[in-house]
Amino acid sequence: MRNLSDRWNxxxxxxxxxxxxxxxxxxxxxxxxxxxNNYLNDNFRMSAGERGFLEFPREFPGFLIIxxxxxxxxxxxxxxxxxxxxxxxxxxxGLGFLSPSVKVMMGWMLLWSMGGHLFMxxxxxxxxxxxxxxxxxxxxxxxxxxxxxxxxxGAGVVxxxxxxxGARVYQTAFLIAALASFGSAFLFSRVKTAGDDAAPGxxxxxxxxxxxxxxxxxxxxGARKQIFLTFAPWVLVTVYGVTPSVMxxxxxxxxxxxxxxxxxxxxxxxxxxxxxxxIADAFILAAICAGFAFSADKWALYCLFILDNLMxxxxxxxxxxxxxxxxHKSDIAPTISLGITMDHLVSMSIPALxxxxxxxxxxxxxxxxxxxxSIAGLFTALKVSENAKCGSEPLQxxxxxxxxxLD
Numbered sequence: 001m002r003n004l005s006d007r008w009n010x011x012x013x014x015x016x017x018x019x020x021x022x023x024x025x026x027x028x029x030x031x032x033x034x035x036x037n038n039y040l041n042d043n044f045r046m047s048a049g050e051r052g053f054l055e056f057p058r059e060f061p062g063f064l065i066i067x068x069x070x071x072x073x074x075x076x077x078x079x080x081x082x083x084x085x086x087x088x089x090x091x092x093x094g095l096g097f098l099s100p101s102v103k104v105m106m107g108w109m110l111l112w113s114m115g116g117h118l119f120m121x122x123x124x125x126x127x128x129x130x131x132x133x134x135x136x137x138x139x140x141x142x143x144x145x146x147x148x149x150x151x152x153x154g155a156g157v158v159x160x161x162x163x164x165x166g167a168r169v170y171q172t173a174f175l176i177a178a179l180a181s182f183g184s185a186f187l188f189s190r191v192k193t194a195g196d197d198a199a200p201g202x203x204x205x206x207x208x209x210x211x212x213x214x215x216x217x218x219x220x221x222g223a224r225k226q227i228f229l230t231f232a233p234w235v236l237v238t239v240y241g242v243t244p245s246v247m248x249x250x251x252x253x254x255x256x257x258x259x260x261x262x263x264x265x266x267x268x269x270x271x272x273x274x275x276x277x278x279i280a281d282a283f284i285l286a287a288i289c290a291g292f293a294f295s296a297d298k299w300a301l302y303c304l305f306i307l308d309n310l311m312x313x314x315x316x317x318x319x320x321x322x323x324x325x326x327x328h329k330s331d332i333a334p335t336i337s338l339g340i341t342m343d344h345l346v347s348m349s350i351p352a353l354x355x356x357x358x359x360x361x362x363x364x365x366x367x368x369x370x371x372x373x374s375i376a377g378l379f380t381a382l383k384v385s386e387n388a389k390c391g392s393e394p395l396q397x398x399x400x401x402x403x404x405x406l407d
Contacts, residue, residue: 014191015130019146021081021187022123026147027180028088029116030154031173034251037233038244039095039170044102048234048363052355055230055348057106061114062344068114069121069337070204077129078191081122085185087115089178096174115181120340123147124319125333126191134270136323140316141266148258155255159248169244206334214322214335215342216380217278220373221314222343223350224285227370228308230351232292235363236305240298250302254309265313274321278381281314286374293367321384 040046046054061068072080091112099105123143131139157176161169236242236250269277284307291304319336326332354366 017187018081018126018130018191019143021085021184021191022143022146023150023153024180024184024187025085025088025119026150027154027157028092028177028184029147030151030251030255031157031177032092032112032154033151034155034158034248035170035173035244037237038247041237043099043170044105046102048238048358049355051234052230052351052353052358054106055226055351058109058113059226059344059347059351061110062117062120063341063348064114065117065121065344066205066334066337066341068118069334073204076192077122077125078188080118081126081188081191082185084115084119084122085181085183085188087111087118089115089181089185091115092174092181093178096171096178117340117344121333121337124315124336128319128323128332137266137269137316137320138263139266140319141263141269141313144262144266144313144316145259148255148262151255152252152259155248155252159245159252162243162245162248204334205338206331207338208327208331208335210325210327211322211331211335213380213384214318214325214339217318217321217377218339218343219346220377220380221318222346224370224373224377225312225343226347226350227354227366227373228288228305231354231358231363231366232305232308235292236301239363240301250305251309254306257306258310258313261310262313262316266316269317269320273386274317274324275381275384275386277314277317278384279378281311282374282378282381284311285377286371289367289371289374293364293371325385 037051040051040054069080072083088111091108091110091114094108095105095112099108124140127140127143128136154177158169158173161173165172233242233247236247242250265277288304288308288311291300295301295304318339322332322335322339326335354369357365357369
């Protein structure tokens with residue numbers, strides 16, 4: 001702890017402000033990730049089919065990211081980050097206090113979701129910008145570790161409030177989430193790096209055949225991610241009767257392990273390469289799908305739920321892979337945005353289809369169908385080059401010096 005404190009004290013104030021902002025915004029995400037399914041079940045009594053269809057509007061902002069980032073292309077990256085904090089705060093306040101019906105709730109959900117999805121681009125671009133050559137995975141892992149640490153705090157908030165305030169858990173927790181998001185917006189406004197006079201990528205839209213496997217990996221991840229974000233917790237809540245406090249403990253466990261796991265994952269990506277990480281992810285996904293389809297052991301499902309949360313870290317490998325193959329470094333921000341749009345084009349449709357499949361054949365059929373994604377992911381990973389070559393232009397590293405980085 002003393003060593004960590006010394007390293008933090010020596011870290012550049014710009015990086016400190018960014019990581020602190022990431023932490024506060026992560027609290028918002030941690031609270032919503034923990035409480036949202038129970039919030040929907042308790043307040044609106046949704047069926048599995050209705051829950052599945054709700055993911056279409058919730059994921060729609062992710063589909064719009066390529067267009068939103070195009071509109072924001074003239075603004076510096078810190079402005080994008082400020083916008084994420086403000087949108088997330090306003091959206092979660094509406095969810096907690098101004099949602100008398102499902103239709104109204106959906107409007108506030110769209111604002112909150114837009115903030116979170118916009119930050120996916122910001123996090124990746126800033127992570128690359130604030131990294132040394134050869135340590136991009138490590139830096140992205142550190143940022144993901146901070147996000148998981150914040151998720152611990154968010155899950156802890158829900159767990160404490162579920163015990164302390166009972167039925168008022170959602171309003172109280174969402175108010176805390178909103179205050180944290182406003183705080184993140186303030187901190188992001190203080191983050192300024194070299195290159196902020198221009199947009200993060202300088203281009204509004206990029207589509208190149210060179211990046212085809214990056215696009216495919218994003219599409220597959222969008223399908224895999226949404227099945228487990230939507231239906232894995234829904235199985236636990238509706239089939240096994242898992243309470244908000246237990247869901248909070250599961251999220252707390254996943255986030256706690258993720259603090260170390262994601263940083264280690266980033267280091268492993270730097271050392272062994274992206275291809276091996278994509279192959280490993282395909283095999284792990286197959287095991288998770290088999291477990292949810294065929295296991296009735298609640299504790300085994302808890303472990304698989306946590307493991308799947310940890311494997312969302314493959315986004316680090318996709319980002320570093322793009323950084324290596326980018327024809328021009330100015331392609332990175334718009335290509336990440338396009339990848340998110342492709343991800344969410346799938347995310348919007350998969351839950352609705354999964355809900356129909358659940359209604360017709362039961363929840364196990366959803367995870368059996370999801371196992372096909374692991375096969376597609378394996379074939380794509382085998383196509384990824386072991387030695388991707390970097391583009392022709394150096395990435396703007398920002399205002400940090402090697403001696404002040406959080407290494």
